[in-house]
Each structure stands twice: as structure tokens, then as C-alpha cells.
Amino acid sequence: MNLIWLPWKNLWLHPLRTVFNIMLVAIAVALIVILLLINAQFGQHLGKSSEKIDAILAAKGSPLQSVLCNIFHLDAPTGNIKVGEIKPFLRAVHPLIANACPLALGDSYHKSRIIGTTDSYFRWMELSLREGRMFEQDFEAVIGSELADLEHIRTGDTLMSNHGLTALDLDTKHEHGLRVVGILNNKNNLADKLIFTTISTYWKEHDHGDTEGELSAHQDTPVLRNSDLDNIDNDKTLTSVLIQFKGHNIQSLNFVRNVNEGSKLMAVSPAIEISRLYELTGTASDMLYWIAVIIGILSMFAIFINLIQALEERRPELGILRIGGASRSLLFGMTMIEGLLISLIGTITGWLLAHGLLEMFSHLFDLNSRYGIKGLYLAPGEWILILLSAISGLVAALIPSVRAYREEIARLLRL
Amino acid sequence: MILISGSWIPGEICTCQDDLMLSCTGLRKNFKNGKSLVFPDFELKAAEELLILGPSGCGKTTLLNILAGLLKPDAGLMTFLGIDFLALSASEMDHFRGKNIGLCLQKPVFIRALSVLDNLLLSQRLAGVDQNRSEAICLLKELNLESTADQNTERLSAGERQRLMFIRALINHPKLILADEPTSALDDYNAQVLIKMLKSHCVQHGAALIVVTHDQRVKSHFNQMIILS
Numbered sequence: 033m034n035l036i037w038l039p040w041k042n043l044w045l046h047p048l049r050t051v052f053n054i055m056l057v058a059i060a061v062a063l064i065v066i067l068l069l070i071n072a073q074f075g076q077h078l079g080k081s082s083e084k085i086d087a088i089l090a091a092k093g094s095p096l097q098s099v100l101c102n103i104f105h106l107d108a109p110t111g112n113i114k115v116g117e118i119k120p121f122l123r124a125v126h127p128l129i130a131n132a133c134p135l136a137l138g139d140s141y142h143k144s145r146i147i148g149t150t151d152s153y154f155r156w157m158e159l160s161l162r163e164g165r166m167f168e169q170d171f172e173a174v175i176g177s178e179l180a181d182l183e184h185i186r187t188g189d190t191l192m193s194n195h196g197l198t199a200l201d202l203d204t205k206h207e208h209g210l211r212v213v214g215i216l217n218n219k220n221n222l223a224d225k226l227i228f229t230t231i232s233t234y235w236k237e238h239d240h241g242d243t244e245g246e247l248s249a250h251q252d253t254p255v256l257r258n259s260d261l262d263n264i265d266n267d268k269t270l271t272s273v274l275i276q277f278k279g280h281n282i283q284s285l286n287f288v289r290n291v292n293e294g295s296k297l298m299a300v301s302p303a304i305e306i307s308r309l310y311e312l313t314g315t316a317s318d319m320l321y322w323i324a325v326i327i328g329i330l331s332m333f334a335i336f337i338n339l340i341q342a343l344e345e346r347r348p349e350l351g352i353l354r355i356g357g358a359s360r361s362l363l364f365g366m367t368m369i370e371g372l373l374i375s376l377i378g379t380i381t382g383w384l385l386a387h388g389l390l391e392m393f394s395h396l397f398d399l400n401s402r403y404g405i406k407g408l409y410l411a412p413g414e415w416i417l418i419l420l421s422a423i424s425g426l427v428a429a430l431i432p433s434v435r436a437y438r439e440e441i442a443r444l445l446r447l
Numbered sequence: 448m449i450l451i452s453g454s455w456i457p458g459e460i461c462t463c464q465d466d467l468m469l470s471c472t473g474l475r476k477n478f479k480n481g482k483s484l485v486f487p488d489f490e491l492k493a494a495e496e497l498l499i500l501g502p503s504g505c506g507k508t509t510l511l512n513i514l515a516g517l518l519k520p521d522a523g524l525m526t527f528l529g530i531d532f533l534a535l536s537a538s539e540m541d542h543f544r545g546k547n548i549g550l551c552l553q554k555p556v557f558i559r560a561l562s563v564l565d566n567l568l569l570s571q572r573l574a575g576v577d578q579n580r581s582e583a584i585c586l587l588k589e590l591n592l593e594s595t596a597d598q599n600t601e602r603l604s605a606g607e608r609q610r611l612m613f614i615r616a617l618i619n620h621p622k623l624i625l626a627d628e629p630t631s632a633l634d635d636y637n638a639q640v641l642i643k644m645l646k647s648h649c650v651q652h653g654a655a656l657i658v659v660t661h662d663q664r665v666k667s668h669f670n671q672m673i674i675l676s
Contacts, residue, residue: 035572041560317473348556355515356573357545359538441517444553 035362039369042342050374053338056331057378058385063324065386065414067317072411078104078309082219082302084131086280087288088099089118089399090272092298099305102135102272104226105145105222106402109137109271110198110298116266118273122258126287128284131156131276134261136234139270141191143398144179146210146227148234148270152258156276159223163187164214165354170233170254173210178224178401180215187212191227193237208237225401232257292397328421332428335374340434350436351444358438367433368426375425379418467492467529468655469623469635471513474523486510487673493622494649496656498530501675507659510675511627514551514657516540521665526623549616549654551626555608557600563587563611564596569617573620578602586614589644590637597648605632613641617648624630624649630665642668 082103090098093110100107122132126384130285131155136148151166153159164187167174175185190209218224227284232255255261277284291299343350350363390399391407399405467490474486484506491497501507512518514525516532525532528547535543544550557566567583587593590610595603603611609632616624624645630638642665649656658665666672 038558038560038569045560338473346559349558352556352558353573355517355544356570357541357575358573359541361538430470442512445517446558 035366037370039366039373042276042346042366043097043370043373046338047341049338049341050360053334053374054378056327056334056423057375057428058382060324060328060331061379061382061417062389063320063327064387064417065383065411066390067320067324068411068413068417069386069407070405071317071408072413073405073409074403078306078422082306083277085274085302086271086277087275087286087291088300088302089121089275089297090292092296095298095300096305096308098298098300099302099309101137102274103302105137105147105226112269112271113273114266115261115264115268115270115296118270119261119266121273121275122261123252124258128277128287129275130278131274132258133274134258134270135229135272135274136270138197138199139193139195139234139237141193141210141227142183143401144176144225144227145197146173146193146229148229148231150231150258151256153228153274156274157219157223159219160217161214162217164212167213167229168254168256170230170236171190171208171210172213172233173227173229174214174216175212175227176216176224177218180212180225183287185215186210187215194225194239195365221404225342232260234270237269248423272323317421328424329377331378332424335371335425335428336431338374339371339429340435342370343367343432343436347439347444348446350439352443354441354444355384364433367436368429371429371432372423373425374420375428378425382421383414383418448513462471466653467491468493468495468527470526471514472523474510474513474520474525476506476513476518477521483521484509486513486675489673491655493653493655496646496649496658496669496671498672499657499659499675500661500666500672502661505675507661507675508627511657511659512627514623515548515625516544536566542575545639546576546619547622549619549621549624551612551616551622551624551629553627554611554633555609557608559599559601561600562597563592563600566600566611567615570615570618576619583614586618587611590640591670606634606637609633610637610641613645617644620622620648620652620654622652622653622654624654624656626656626660628660628662630660630662635664638662638664 082099085103088098088102089115090102090109091111097107098110101109118134120126121129122134126132131152134151135148137145139146147153154166161174162177164174173191177187189212192205192209194205205426210227210233216223232253253260253263255264277287287300288301291297353363387407388409390405394400394406469491470487471490472488475483477483486506489497499510511520513520516535520533523533530543532543558569561569564580564583564669566588567586568580571583584593584596587596590613592607592610592614595607595611600611602609603620609629613626613629616626626645629641629645633641645656645658646668648654658669658673
């Protein structure tokens, strides 16, 4: 007969009451943990995906849409820009720009987006090959490791891509397939789920209506490097250019404004747009936090009321324990343990629930691929939450425990 | 003020200090309504037993509660095993009581969350003695409660609860056994068995026994009595 056993057995004298208390704690903890996990992972996802990109040049439209499309591959492009407009920014000798990478977007394979780009993207983003080689011809593709593993794609396979980015476009298949020539090493970022090919592949897939002369001029010359674009017709289009500055000085700070005021292009600062995105989602997130905190406080009250009621009901039993030799401190400790047990069981249940649910939703709604959110992840601050939850159980048990401590045996036994 | 007169039967006070177990002198308890109970002096040696008789409301249970340290008297001295029992601090009192006093209350109370056997093992644990499962089973057997060992105490009959309470009081081999109306819920047979068990325990472990009752069936088993009036 262990003394820790008694508070545990006492809890189950009224199973419904105890389960209700545990559920309240669990719901509060689960809500907070889910918010912690989403915020931490989504923030990390946003930061990781955009940390190297200082500006985006794209067609005029919504700046946020442009960031979502060109960095996070979530939204549709704002439009097309002409090669002639972006050529100056792709020059290796540009005084402000350290890295520039053109992108052609708009096609997909299943749920993965196809990115038309140059070798600059791979150098800049430090992407290396796990197997195979880089694309050297049009209609060759290099794919992310996660996509390869998930879809069981091997080098040499051919992917029939779709025109468009959404499920509605899935039926519009292109005539030519993309032959996989390489698979990238895992980077734990968006690149793991993408398909890369040449920009010229995009043009060949899309420029059916162009004149024969235009097509034939570059048909056999794949665009592999930024410098290859120098020879391309200025009227050819692509989606955007990602830019990294050489340094953060006045000129680079003015870059976005200057482009927006002096050209047909739209220049966007991802950092500013992401902070705007945070502002938009922050209010909803804060509201959920407060709801969770209120449920947490309610659960503390429920534990408090449960223990007070239990104490009232068990007064003679406490008296018997004292007669048997239990000290006041022991009764205090046992009542505290009851509160601690409820909060600990509730916390562990809520914690498991949060991680389990998020993992399930991550699979169901593809949260991991799209937003970098999964359940099997430990957010910083989770252990603090567990500690706080345990402490809240002790705080709720404090007054009932003090009452158990202070009562005279004669009063407990109603002598 | 109500003065309670007490008398020893056979009327002798033991003066032998060697095996003196319990000594009470000038015990008095005042109540808020102005009523005051004054108890007779008495002493008990090891293996001696004392019956306290008297009509309802005469203070039998109050005296028992004072002897158990559950109520503080307003005056008087009480020495138990050579210790000034009333001078002990609350925690010392709890510990001392758990180890040395076996108390049977008028109304049996058990820990509802635990089984019959676990209630007995808890009692051993609280008194700080080694938990002896086989002894607990043996005592249950003696009072015909063996089959209830794993049952919840809530499911026991009044008689079974009363017998279980005695087992709990005896399981730690206390030096003083205090029993309040121990036979009130028992039939003649079980009342006889219980009293014999209590007496044999006292002889075996050198304990003193004080029984408070108005049950006349018990009277013949005791050779020392106090009649409170």
C-alpha cells in the first residue's frame, strides 16, 4: 500500500467528475500546444523559405500574392514580365545585386509545382544532387527528395505535367513529359517538394501560338544560365526574378521604391509582406490563445471545486487517517498530489492530443508540404507549458490542501 | 455544572509503576453551553482491561476521545507509557497515536476508495510498521471476513464494518485499545468472539483495553469497571 496510491484511488471515486476535470485541462493544453506548434513551424517555414530573398520583381499586382506565389509557391502569379525588362537585373556586374534568379511558374505535377529556372537558383539556395545530374536540355527535370520518395519517382521516369496550379487544372495535361534526370538532397524546405526545369521548357510548353521563327530561333538552345537570357528575345515572358542584395545600404533600401516608381515591374520586399501576413493572422491566433487561457483558468477552478467537494465528502476519512497516524503534512501532501495528478494527466493527454491531431491534419490536409506544419515536432516553450500546467494544478489544490492541513481531528470526525 | 461521580470496581488503584500503562488524574471537559464533565481518576497496567459504563449522554464517548487524544481536556493529567500525553505536539500526538493506540469509533469509517485489505495495509503503513499482508488476512479470517478482503468497504454490512474496524485497531499491536460501543451492531455470537479476541490480544501483546458501552452482554467479561452517572 503505497501512499501515492491513495490520492490516485480517491480520484476515481467520482470518475465522471475527474474525467471532466482532466478533459478541461486537456482541451486548454491541446489548444495552446497546437497554436505553439503552428506558430513555431509556420514562422520557421516562412523564415527559412524567405531568408535569402531580399526582393522579388514581378508583374504589378498584389505584393502579398507575389510573395506567396514566388517564395512559398502557394498562390497564383500576378502576371508575366518581359525578359527585356529584367535583363539589367540579371547581369553579374550589377552594383547592388549579389544573386538574381529568374523564375517561370504556372505548371504543376500532381500537387507539386514546376519551376522553370536557371542554375543560379541551385547555387544560391545551396541545393545539391542526391542522385543523377542537373538538367542540361529542355524537358529534363530535377526534383526534390520528398516528392521523389512520396511519389516513388526515380531518375529516368517521365512526369506528365499539367497546365495550371490548382486541382481544377489537373485535366489540362501538356503534350510533352518531363524526364527526371536528377533528385536533390533533402533540405527540409520547400525545394524538397518542387520540380525544376529550364525556363525554355516553359516557353516550349506554352508558346504554341508563337510564330515559327521565334520558336525555331531558340528551340535547341536551352536556357541553363542567367547569361543565356542575354540572347533571348526581349518579348519572351517569365513570372518573376528573385533578388538578393550585396549589402543592406541606403541604395538597396531604395531599390524597391525606385523599381516601383520607375518601371512597369513591381518590386516587393518579402520581409515587409511576411510581417503584414503575421499581422493579418496574428489577431485570430491571439484570440485562440485567450480562449485557451480562459479554458485553462476554468479548468483550474474545476480542480479547485472538485477538491473542495471531495474534501467535504471525505472529512471523516481524513479524520481516520489522522487517527491512524497520518500527520497534517501528509494530508496536505496527499491533497496536493490529487490536484497535481489531475493537472498532469490532463496536460499529458492534451499534449498527446495536440501532437496527434496536428499530425493527422497534416496528413489529411497536406499541411506539412504546404505550410511546413506537422504534429511530430517539439515547439520551443512546450516544456514551459507543461510546467505551468502542473503548477496550476498545485495552485488549484493549495486552498483545499491548507484546509485539510488545518482541520482538527475532532472537527473532521464531527465529535 | 454536572459532576460525574465515578467508582472503581473492585475499587483499587494500581500503584505499581513498573508496568503502569495509563494514568489519568483530574480530567475535566467544559462545553460551550456551560456544561462541564469531570471524570474519575484511574490507572491501568499492561494487559488490564477496564469497562466504562453509563447512560447515554453521561460523557463516556467524550472520555474515550480524550484518552485517544482527539479532544483536549480543560484540566487534568494523563500519562501513557510514562509520557505526558496531553503535552505532546499535534504531530507528535498523531505519530504516537498511530503507533500505540488502537481506536474503535462508535461509527465505523473507512477509506472508501480502498478495499478491505488495503484499508488494513494502509493502517500499518501510516503507523510506520511493516506491511504484513498475511497477518491482515489472518485477522480477517478470525472474524470471518476473509471473503471480503478484496471488496470495497461500502459493500459491507453494519456488523462486518464493525468487525473490520476492530481488526484495523488491532493490526498494529497497539499498547492501548479504546473501543466505543464495540458490540452495538453485533449478534450475541459475534459479540462474544469480538470481546474474546480483544482480551486475548491484550494478554498476548501486554496492551491495556478500555471499552465504553451500555451493552450489558459485555459486563461479565470485565473485572474492572467505571460507572459514569
